[in-house]
Amino acid sequence: MLLREVEYARPASVADAVRLLAADDGARALAGGQTLLNVMKARAASPDALIDLADLEELRGIELGADGTLELGPMVTYTQLMESAEARARPILGQVAAQIADVQVRNRGTLGGNVCSSDPTNHFPPLMVALGASFTIRGADGERTVSAADFFLGVYMTAVSPGELLTKITIPSGAGASDAFETVPIGRDGTCIVNAAATVSGSGTRVAIGCVDAVPVLVEPSSSEPDVVKEAVRAAQLDPPSDVHASADYRRHLAEVLAARAVERAAKGRS
Amino acid sequence: MEASATPATSRTITVEVNGESYEREVDARKLLIHFLRDDLDLTGSHIGCDTGNCGACSVIVDGTLVKSCMMLAVQADGSSVETVEGLANEDELVPLQQAFSDHHALQCGYCTPGMLMSATALLRENPHPSELEIKKGLQGNICRCTGYWNIFEAVKAASE
Numbered sequence: 486m487l488l489r490e491v492e493y494a495r496p497a498s499v500a501d502a503v504r505l506l507a508a509d510d511g512a513r514a515l516a517g518g519q520t521l522l523n524v525m526k527a528r529a530a531s532p533d534a535l536i537d538l539a540d541l542e543e544l545r546g547i548e549l550g551a552d553g554t555l556e557l558g559p560m561v562t563y564t565q566l567m568e569s570a571e572a573r574a575r576p577i578l579g580q581v582a583a584q585i586a587d588v589q590v591r592n593r594g595t596l597g598g599n600v601c602s603s604d605p606t607n608h609f610p611p612l613m614v615a616l617g618a619s620f621t622i623r624g625a626d627g628e629r630t631v632s633a634a635d636f637f638l639g640v641y642m643t644a645v646s647p648g649e650l651l652t653k654i655t656i657p658s659g660a661g662a663s664d665a666f667e668t669v670p671i672g673r674d675g676t677c678i679v680n681a682a683a684t685v686s687g688s689g690t691r692v693a694i695g696c697v698d699a700v701p702v703l704v705e706p707s708s709s710e711p712d713v714v715k716e717a718v719r720a721a722q723l724d725p726p727s728d729v730h731a732s733a734d735y736r737r738h739l740a741e742v743l744a745a746r747a748v749e750r751a752a753k754g755r756s
Numbered sequence: 757m758e759a760s761a762t763p764a765t766s767r768t769i770t771v772e773v774n775g776e777s778y779e780r781e782v783d784a785r786k787l788l789i790h791f792l793r794d795d796l797d798l799t800g801s802h803i804g805c806d807t808g809n810c811g812a813c814s815v816i817v818d819g820t821l822v823k824s825c826m827m828l829a830v831q832a833d834g835s836s837v838e839t840v841e842g843l844a845n846e847d848e849l850v851p852l853q854q855a856f857s858d859h860h861a862l863q864c865g866y867c868t869p870g871m872l873m874s875a876t877a878l879l880r881e882n883p884h885p886s887e888l889e890i891k892k893g894l895q896g897n898i899c900r901c902t903g904y905w906n907i908f909e910a911v912k913a914a915s916e
């Protein structure tokens with residue numbers, strides 16, 4: 486498919502990238518391109534300029550702090566998440582990355598692109614919410630950090646405004662915590678119909694459900710017992726969409742079942 | 757700032773394809789698959805879906821398997837690209853290609869270039885994959901004809 490005419494730049498520093506994004510309302514960051522190029526082919530968006538982040542080594546780091554905090558650069562690919570020794574501090578990251586599509590998509594697709602596209606069926610948004618990740622955003626006026634709850638704002642909408650760049654994703658220490666991810670996808674490693682990411686730790690149980698609303702829905706049941714989890718999901722009064730893959734009723738059902746399974750598996754991993 | 761950091765609708769790129777270096781001016785909007793097929797006349801890589809789903813356009817860029825319909829040609833600037841044309845030496849098939857022939861791993865052949873590149877990437881990284889690893893390695897490639905079984909057998913044979 487011939488894309489609409491577009492400008493392209495490959496800056497050598499984050500400062501230059503931010504400057505280019507801020508200078509042109511129609512400029513968009515290009516990460517792995519595994520969503521953006523399809524969006525452009527479909528003419529669902531037609532940016533004036535693509536600012537390719539490929540050369541920005543500072544966005545590719547995977548750093549494990551002494552306290553167990555993981556700092557991930559947004560340009561880290563799914564394949565790198567699966568292979569990184571540091572990222573294994575939170576094994577769920579590589580496990581979820583391994584469930585996305587196929588080798589080719591995993592080689593190009595990035596964690597930053599996954600969360601910035603904020604597609605309600607993507608794998609990483611619910612996981613980021615369950616893990617309590619925070620996001621560092623840089624713009625012309627400097628840097629700020631937002632929580633996962635404030636990062637995902639809507640379908641294809643995040644706290645990253647035009648002219649800004651996501652520069653870091655911080656995952657708090659997993660000490661004493663155990664995580665799990667459950668999904669019913671369309672075919673093996675396909676698009677999720679419903680997914681649920683759970684974290685069970687000393688401070689309680691968090692389960693974030695994806696594909697049932699514009700952004701992940703966080704539920705914090707009072708225990709990890711399946712019935713308690715299901716009841717907590719029911720109390721959230723989900724209003725998921727109906728489509729060719731599943732009715733709203735079936736998605737509501739899956740949300741309860743997958744949340745309970747994810748929490749059960751996370752709790753088992755802890756003991 | 758360097759020239760590459762100034763937005764432009766086209767730029768001159770240098771790409772090595774199957775060991776040969778090419779310098780070409782390309783539009784920023786041109787997909788890598790179109791650059792290979794239309795500009796370099798390397799029509800071995802196919803376009804099946806143009807949405808990143810079928811894998812017929814799979815090539816190896818700097819050692820990494822990618823779908824060339826999901827990448828711009830300008831993104832490949834400075835890279836080394838391998839396509840199906842680069843596999844055989846002269847007229848002699850490499851063992852993987854021979855295995856595809858021996859095991860009737862193709863019917864119409866449309867998916868074959870992508871299958872061969874995915875299998876090449878897999879076997880380079882993991883010369884003796886398990887059956888599951890072969891299936892996972894080919895997961896991004898769709899075949900409309902063979903039912904996959906013979907493709908799987910061919911890759912297995914090439915890995916033994």
Ligand SMILES: Cc1cc2nc3c(=O)[nH]c(=O)nc-3n(C[C@H](O)[C@H](O)[C@H](O)COP(=O)(O)OP(=O)(O)OC[C@H]3O[C@@H](n4cnc5c(N)ncnc54)[C@H](O)[C@@H]3O)c2cc1C
Nearest residue numbers: 514516517518519520521594595598599601607608651808
């Ligand atoms: C066949 C296929 C199947 C797929 N299946 C799945 C699936 O099952 N689950 C899943 O989760 N995903 C799936 N994906 C999507 C894939 O995971 C994408 O890689 C991901 O959604 C986007 O990441 P990217 O690096 O390719 O980003 P891009 O496509 O380059 O960018 C996506 C968006 O994020 C913005 N962006 C990227 N990085 C930044 C940054 N640092 N700062 C600010 N904005 C930024 C871009 O401007 C763009 O708007 C699939 C893709 C394909 C082609």
Ligand code: FES
Nearest residue numbers: 804805806811825
């Ligand atoms: S043509 Fe590229 S994946 Fe189908």
Ligand code: FES
Nearest residue numbers: 863865899900901
């Ligand atoms: S042989 Fe026809 S698509 Fe695979």
